[in-house]
Amino acid sequence: AQKVTQAQTEISVVEKEDVTLDCVYETRDTTYYLFWYKQPPSGELVFLIRRNSFDEQNEISGRYSWNFQKSTSSFNFTITASQVVDSAVYFCALSEVHQAGTALIFGKGTTLSVSS
Amino acid sequence: EAGVAQSPRYKIIEKRQSVAFWCNPISGHATLYWYQQILGQGPKLLIQFQNNGVVDDSQLPKDRFSAERLKGVDSTLKIQPAKLEDSAVYLCASSPMSGSYGYTFGSGTRLTVV
Numbered sequence: 001a002q003k004v005t006q007a008q009t010e011i012s013v014v015e016k017e018d019v020t021l022d023c024v025y026e027t028r029d030t031t032y033y034l035f036w037y038k039q040p041p042s043g044e045l046v047f048l049i050r051r052n053s054f055d056e057q058n059e060i061s062g063r064y065s066w067n068f069q070k071s072t073s074s075f076n077f078t079i080t081a082s083q084v085v086d087s088a089v090y091f092c093a094l095s096e097v098h099q100a101g102t103a104l105i106f107g108k109g110t111t112l113s114v115s116s
Numbered sequence: 117e118a119g120v121a122q123s124p125r126y127k128i129i130e131k132r133q134s135v136a137f138w139c140n141p142i143s144g145h146a147t148l149y150w151y152q153q154i155l156g157q158g159p160k161l162l163i164q165f166q167n168n169g170v171v172d173d174s175q176l177p178k179d180r181f182s183a184e185r186l187k188g189v190d191s192t193l194k195i196q197p198a199k200l201e202d203s204a205v206y207l208c209a210s211s212p213m214s215g216s217y218g219y220t221f222g223s224g225t226r227l228t229v230v
Binding site: 004043044106107 | 158159
């Protein structure tokens with residue numbers, strides 16, 4: 001069965017600290033996509049990254065970086081030099097490619113609090 | 117481009133009442149999803165439409181929830197009668213033909229059942 005586990009429920013850091021959010025997934029498919037979304041207090045889900053199962057290259061976007069390791073079924077997200085504006089709930093999600101389309105399976109989320 | 121529009125933004129109803137939520141997806145997006153997000157949890161898929169046909173409604177409590185997508189554009193999600201445990205944020209999302217190309221979420225409707 002498909003499953004996404006975010007073991008860290010809450011993380012608190014001080015500004016400028018680096019922080020890593022863990023994500024472990026389970027799937028029987030060989031073709032799938034992994035996502036990270038940010039949900040600020042306003043409630044909307046903001047897309048951060050999509051990665052397909054055939055691309056294990058790490059990705060960096062500004063202060064954000066992602067480490068995808070198929071061997072451990074993990075897709076971890078690191079924020080470098082965290083800022084107060086990074087405070088939000090972060091969700092990791094999995095989608096499997098089916099014939100008629102895809103739907104997202106979300107983890108329970110990690111609440112990140114960054115204090116000044 | 118305009119985003120996914122949802123209304124109302126907030127709704128408070130008493131248990132056993134009915135409620136309806138509306139979603140207008142991004143123009144041209146064939147796939148539309150309704151997710152339920154209970155406080156402290158990740159969103160959970162309720163129903164997925166491809167144009168005006170249902171692709172997956174396996175997690176929709178069909179005894180009280182219904183959804184339609186007439187003409188393959190706007191969609192309405194209805195709850196009748198509501199229960200206390202239906203209190204949640206209802207998120208609508210849309211994507212091009214295949215969701216693997218990315219999803220855009222609306223701001224959601226926060227439902228409180230008292």
